[in-house]
Amino acid sequence: MMGIDYELLTVASYAKSATLTDQGSESRSLNFPLLGLYGETGSLLSxxxxxxxxxASYLGYAEAVVEELGDVLWYLTAVARRGGICLSSIAAGCLDSARGNWGRPDMAVTFEALQPDLIKHDGAPTPAFEATLLQLAGEVGAVLADHHAGKLDDNQAAFADHLVTVLRCLIKAANEAGVTLEAAAIKNITKIFDRWPKERIYPPFFDTTSDLDEQLPRSLVIDIFEKKVRDKAFVLQRCGGIFVGDRLTDNAVEPDDYRFHDVFHFAYVAVLGWSPVIRALLKLKRKGEPAVDEAQDGARATLIEEGVTTWIFGQAQRLNFFAGLKPGDLPLDMLNHVRDFVAGYEAAECPLWVWEEAILQGYAAFRFLQKHRRGRITVDLANRRLTIRELPI
Incomplete structure (x- = not known):
């Protein structure tokens, strides 16, 4: 049987990637990453x-442990870097207590070297694991306390000793959980680049191989406007001079302008290349692919899209409909919930940053409609853009 080549992940390589995802990497302040380190340690305990x-019902335990270990590792990396210390030097210090030059990376140390005798096991957390997590929390708390008291100012050796102790606790916790820090590191970097990518490359459209007459239109112009009928306001939509869809109201006790919500579906088309709702509206269901038509374009998919759109709207109401927010600003947990919502459907394959662009573009158009009560939107799939301008009366 032939062996499979596998390149071990070095701590220095992980730290380099983690630094690229540090949104405040130019700052020398330790306050933010220390708060994050303490918070993520608390999340691991949680x-x-x-x-x-x-x-019995917490089925995601093992995966959650790996994810939280990765988050703790990321903040430990940020704390070390802002303190002028290389994470790989801290890792080497866990293996060699005589380590001295903390600012010089050790390019050779791997995550595997930190866990040479890992024993895999599954199931509930052991008493030893629980005790180690409490120790980890205590050590992280000690770093915060000494930093706050000024004991670490101009004392890199003491700071490094603290971080070595924290990393040793983290390694011990990973061993007792039966997981590798390497797996946690890889999952962490994958998750962060999914949200804050090094390079924004859009995924291909889901219907690229479908019949041309069943593809979402690559360019589309829709007029959306409010009109009063018997003293009641409705929103209508017109495309190519033809009315599409039903007259819409807010369907709510308190008016909230949800009547304009179809603009969100058009934003999904423009940026994600996805919208079972618009496929149904424009009669573009993929009938030539029966399995796709049933699973991805059917009534259930439509309900999922309407559901996630309504849920996002509830979040947006509390954040001024995302006014003033730019790419990278939407809450990560909100975007994760969106992906969970569409799990099992094509849109779940879209990176979180693409979802964020779709949401922000949709809400920019929504705020325009709130103000002007009418507008002409352009869906431009080639450039992944939804734009809106004034609609002549």
Missing amino acids: VVKKKQRDS
Whole structure:
């Protein structure tokens, strides 16, 4: 049997990638990453607490442990870097107590070297794992306390000793959980680049191989306007001089302008290349591919899209409909919930940053419609853009 070549992930390589995703990498302040380190350590403890409380129903425990270990590792990297210390030097310090030059990276140390005798096991957290997590929380707390007291100012050796102790606790916790820090590091970087990519390359359209007459239009102009009928305001949509869809109201006790919400579906078309709702509206369901038509363009997919759109709207109401926000600003947990919402459908394959662009572009058009009560939107799939301008009366 032939062996499979596998390149071990070095700590220095991970730290380099992690630094690229540090949105405040130019700052020398330790406050933000220390707060993050403490917070993510608390999140790791919370995962264990949830498993103890909901042992039978908490099915995502193992995956959550790996993710939270990765988040702790990321903030430890940021703390070290802003303190002028290389994470790989801290890792080397875990293996060699005589380590001295903390600012020079050790290019050779791998994550595997930190966990040479890992024993895989599954199931509930062990008492040893729980005890180690409490120790980890205590050590992280000690770093914060000494930093706040000024004891680490101009004392890199003491700071490095703290971080070595924290990393040793993290390694011990990973061993007792039966997971590798390498897996946690890879998952962490993948997750962060999914949100804040090094290069924004859009995924291909989902219907590229479909019949041309069943593809979403690559360019589309739609007029959306409010009109009163018997003293009641409705929103109508017109494309190529033909009315499409139903007359819309807010369907709510308190008016909130949700009557304009189809603009969000058109934004999904423009940026994601996805919208079962618009496919149904324009009669573009992929009938030539029965399995795709049933699973991706059917009634259930339409309900999922309407559901996630309504949920996002609720979040947007609390954030001034995302006014003033730019790419990179939407809450990460909100975007993760969106992906969970569409799990099993094509849109789940879209990176989080693409979802964010679709949401922000849709809400920019929505705010325009709120103000002007009418507008002409242009869907431009080639450039992944939805734009809006004034609609002549």
